[in-house]
Amino acid sequence: MRWLLALYPRAWRDRYGEEFEGLLEQERVTPLLVMNVLGGALDARVQSRHWGAPSLVAVAAIQLRGVSMLTSSRFRRVGLYTGIGVLAAAFVALFVAAIVYAVNLANDLFHRNRSIFDAVVILTIAIVISGLLSSGSGSGSKSKA
């Protein structure tokens, strides 16, 4: 569970990290707990408005470089891949954030039925993973045919 602390802003970890770890040790590890800690990390970043200035500058620089490369025929393909990569990363981050928010919201609604909620979360994750695996194997068999 300690690795989840790395998702919190550095200033937050310096201030609350040690006591937060102390509290985590007292809790039973469940999917709900992991979601709650992820939601807390998202919240801490929104609160501190700290998304990592260097990383934002780097993303902006990559995007600008990507745009300039797109306009140059020599680097068109590299620029296109860079843009697609940055967009894909942004979509994945938004998707994860939406899932964490939805799970925390559902937890607030169903907090009295914790075991049922845990079962629903595990079942949902299992369905998503099996769906991804089957679609992967399906496309593989299609390409063979």
Add this chain to the structure above:
Amino acid sequence: MRINWTDPESESPTWSDPGLLVLISLAGGSKHGYAMVEDIERFAGHHLGPGTLYGAIARLEKARLIESIEGPPRRRPYRLTAQGVTVLRSHLAKLQAVAGAATVRLEPE
């Protein structure tokens, strides 16, 4: 709904708001994180996860409604500030006014 704890005129929190639960817990004396979780579970029947609890603690500390006091780093205790007591009283008065109105309406005429 996020409460603006630094604005005394802001909308009142609901009974299940983590910030309000933390303030009520600390009104009974200084406590560290785990003691707050246990206390809140006892008086409100609501288990606050670590992410939710420390989100509320960070907000309340930033608004100077609570402060940390000397204690072991892994079990650092918090207490209400004078401003925290005032804000808690103000929010409780508003919530009690709503509860009072509901109670009166439910009484048989």
